[in-house]
Amino acid sequence: EDQVTQSPEALRLQEGESSSLNCSYTVSGLRGLFWYRQDPGKGPEFLFTLYSAGEEKEKERLKATLTKKESFLHITAPKPEDSATYLCAVKASYDKVIFGPGTSLSVIP
Amino acid sequence: DAGITQSPRHKVTETGTPVTLRCHQTENHRYMYWYRQDPGHGLRLIHYSYGVKDTDKGEVSDGYSVSRSKTEDFLLTLESATSSQTSVYFCAIRRGITSGSSNEQFFGPGTRLTVL
Numbered sequence: 001e002d003q004v005t006q007s008p009e010a011l012r013l014q015e016g017e018s019s020s021l022n023c024s025y026t027v028s029g030l031r032g033l034f035w036y037r038q039d040p041g042k043g044p045e046f047l048f049t050l051y052s053a054g055e056e057k058e059k060e061r062l063k064a065t066l067t068k069k070e071s072f073l074h075i076t077a078p079k080p081e082d083s084a085t086y087l088c089a090v091k092a093s094y095d096k097v098i099f100g101p102g103t104s105l106s107v108i109p
Numbered sequence: 110d111a112g113i114t115q116s117p118r119h120k121v122t123e124t125g126t127p128v129t130l131r132c133h134q135t136e137n138h139r140y141m142y143w144y145r146q147d148p149g150h151g152l153r154l155i156h157y158s159y160g161v162k163d164t165d166k167g168e169v170s171d172g173y174s175v176s177r178s179k180t181e182d183f184l185l186t187l188e189s190a191t192s193s194q195t196s197v198y199f200c201a202i203r204r205g206i207t208s209g210s211s212n213e214q215f216f217g218p219g220t221r222l223t224v225l
Contacts, residue, residue, distance in 0.1 A: 004151075032212045043113075043199050043216035044152070087151070091212055099144075099152040 002027045002092045004100035012106045013078055021073040021103045023088030032091040033071050035064050037084045038102070044087055078107045112136045113217035115200050121223045128187040130220050132200030134180075140203035141183040142214060143167075143175060145196040152199065158183055190224045197221050 112135035154167030
């Protein structure tokens with residue numbers, strides 16, 4: 001069964017304290033892995049797409065990496081404005097995208 | 110900004126009443142999606158559309174129907190709302206291959222529906 005899990009469920013960091021979020025997946029054929037950011041009361045905002053193991057993408061303090069079984073979202077020197085829920089999703093077939101439950105990140109000043 | 114609006118943004122209704130949610134896009138995208146988001150479940154696909162009058166079911170389609178009579182509008186209808194359909198509903202679009210980003214979905218602001 002195609003599945004996406006994320007850990008931890010919640011993460012609390014001090015401002016400037018770097019860390020990583022994990023997304024583990026089991027799909028029969030990966031056609032793309034996506035990271036989104038979601039602020040309270042808003043729709044998910046697209047961040048990155050990764051297609052193959054070893055690929056990396058960066059945007060400001062965020063860097064996403066991909067292996068054959070998992071993806072990491074590395075957050076370097078986070079700021080309070082990075083507080084949000086981060087969603088991972090995988091595209092398992094032409095029109096099937098499976099979302100993980102998300103990691104809620106809080107960055108404390 | 111993918112030019113997606115949803116209406117209404119908030120709605121409270123009673124069990125057994127019909128409810129229609131609207132998703133409107135301004136960029137003429139072919140693919141549109143309806144998801145619901147519940148704590149502990151993540152986003153789950155209800156229905157999607159791959160063109161005018163072309164729709165298909167997602168993983169949680171029971172109790173929902175959709176219609177797409179023109180490219181810009183995708184309607185989600187709860188024929189007889191139940192308390193289990195209390196949720197936040199998101200519409201999404203997928204840009205075509207010619208835009209260079211054919212896989213990513215872009216989301217609207219959501220509709221919070223409460224069924225009493």
